[in-house]
Amino acid sequence: MAKVNANDLLEKFELELLSGEEGIYRPITTIDISRPGIEMAGFFTYYPAKRLQLLGRTELSFFQQLTDHDKVERMKKLCTYDTPGIIISRGLEAPKELLDASDEFGVPILRSSLTTTRLSSRLTTFLESKLAPTTAMHGVLVDIYGIGVLLTGASGVGKSETALDLVRRGHRLVADDSVEIRQEHENTLIGRAPELIQHLLEIRGLGIINVMTLFGAGAIRPFKRLALVISLELWDQNKAYDRLGLEENTVKIIDTDVPKLTIPVRPGRNLAVIVEVAAMNFRLKRLGMNAAQQFSDRLTDVIEEGDREEY
Incomplete structure (x- = not known):
């Protein structure tokens, strides 16, 4: 998890520091923001002290x-x-x-000079992006027709070479x-x-290549929502692979x-x-068009029709 503190907010949102400079590097550990209205009335029993506190016109x-x-x-x-x-909003x-x-x-x-609602929304979005749970995976992430596809598999199976061919396409x-x-959500x-x-892309035998330099800015993007994982594995004759596409693994x-x-x-195999x-x-399935399921339904209809003719 990334570290965020008040100093980061100062730079990101161009805030004004009024006092308490010695505490600007205290870590912000939660995404939630508190508007301490009931605390102003004197009820501190459940005061979320570890949250960023936001004071607006109502509280003041x-x-x-x-x-x-x-x-x-x-x-x-x-x-x-x-x-x-x-943080005090509206420049109060x-x-x-x-x-x-x-x-x-x-x-x-x-x-901040922003209104309380707008400031709260921007702070929440920023904290969500910085404090969201994070992990790292070995693989190649490619944007294919708007679908974020993560290619995984053992080292040397051909992930980077496949990604290079996809970029060329x-x-x-x-x-x-x-x-x-x-x-993030x-x-x-x-x-x-x-x-x-x-x-950068590593191709065995060529070394490291810069995709943006070779293919232009349109061949890369800084981030993408992950929607599908494709695992590449060496063909095993003793393993039964899905031939219809009805299995849904996650x-x-x-x-x-x-x-x-x-x-x-x-x-x-290309x-x-x-x-x-x-x-x-995968994109068609999300639109409600499942070719494997349609084939299975037609096959079932043919079998049922054949059973009826026998009787």
Whole structure:
């Protein structure tokens, strides 16, 4: 999981630092953002202190109605040693009691000119992208007709060569060898290449080639949603492979089940064409057109019709 702190928010959203500079490197560990309205009223029993706190016009207007004693008490309870930061929206003035408490506990106080709703939405999107669960997988990620296809398999089975052929056919490379996969939303996996190997493809016998330099900017893309996993494996004569396409296997990546196909590799098979057709067929299935199921239904009808004629 990536690390995020108030200093990152300062740079990303062009915020103004009002106080608590010593705490700008406190880690933000959760995506959730809290608007401490009920805490302003004095109820701190379930105060989510480890969340980023967002104060808008509603909270600060209520705060101004409190007594001087309550103002100091509430701000001290709001600023804890676990609180990663407090952000004030709409460019509103920060209460003196808040600034004093932030200096005492080292909680950074930031200010934005954005409205509370818009700021909350942007912060949540940013934190989701940075703090989402992440893993790395060995394989090649290619964008084929808008479908993010992850090619997996043993080293030397032909993943990179297949990706090169797909790029020559007009598809786009996302990552080769190592794919960083981030679950940004429920059932949404986003794959990208590590910065060190972006746009690069390793072909045994040729070495490392730069796909963008050779084929142009249209041959690569920085990230892609992962929709299908295709496992390439050497042909095993003793193994029964799916010949109709009725089997629906999945592989679990982080918390998401992704459809998986297994394609046997043997001399004479054009893997690029097979993978390309697999992506097209997967797209048709999502549109409700399943050729294998249609064939199975027709076969069932023929068998039933033959049984009726016998009687």
